[in-house]
Amino acid sequence: MKFGLMFVVAMFLVGGTLFFVGPAGATTFSYLFGSCGEIVAPPGFSALCTAASGNIDAGATLTYQSGGVNVVASGFDTSSAIHDLHVKNMGGGETGLGLMGTVNNEIDPTNFVQLDLANLIAAGAAEVSIGSLQSGETGTVCIGSTSGVFGSLDCGSVTGGITGNVTVTGLSSTDHFVDLTAASGDVLLDDMSATINTSTVPEPSAMVLFGTGLMGLALSRRRMGAS
Secondary structure, X not given: OHHHHHHHHHHHHHHHHHHHEOOXXXXXXXXXXXXXXXXXXXXXXXXXXXXXXOEEEOOOEEEEEEOOEEEEEEEEEOOOOEOOEEEEEOOOOOEEEEEOOOHHHOEOOOEEEEEEOHHHHXXXXXXXXXXXXXXXXXXXXXEEOOOOOOOOEEEEEEEEOOOOOEEEEOOOOOOOEEEEEEEXXXXXXXXXXXXXXXXXXXXXXXXXXXXXXXXXXXXXXXHHHHO
């Protein structure tokens, strides 16, 4: 009788463990840098941007949010001097984040936009896809570790167009900046996306069932012992 009870307990533990763990999945974070509605800082700027029909000078930094995860964009000259940003949303290829006071308020080879992805990396991202919509013009994207300094890791080229995205890998808590400059002409930072695999997690309903079952087995064993 004791063997039968032990067998039942063992089977319950195995089944409960399988039931306890939920399936793995993936979460995609997407950022559109020409979209006023995704800007959460500085406070009030999103409304100003919308009122300006998405064509407005900004300060040195803007914070964008997707799925509760913030990404901070900053502008710099290649000398590391701060360069104010410009949000541009004029349709077609003229959509994205550029720099104030440049030709067409876009990014040229003498300056760059830097993204601080520390929060996205903390959420599990190890790589991101960067895109620009300006056909015929090319940008250079690199990973770096220092604010205001154009990076030199895992550099790639992004050619403007709907399918012109480039994926950069090797992000870490140390190397958490992604930088974009123009290799030819001038470019805008249009979009970025990252897909993060989520680990298996306990299912709350399964936890309740598992606990209830264990209590039932304990009571059953006590009654058997009493008899």
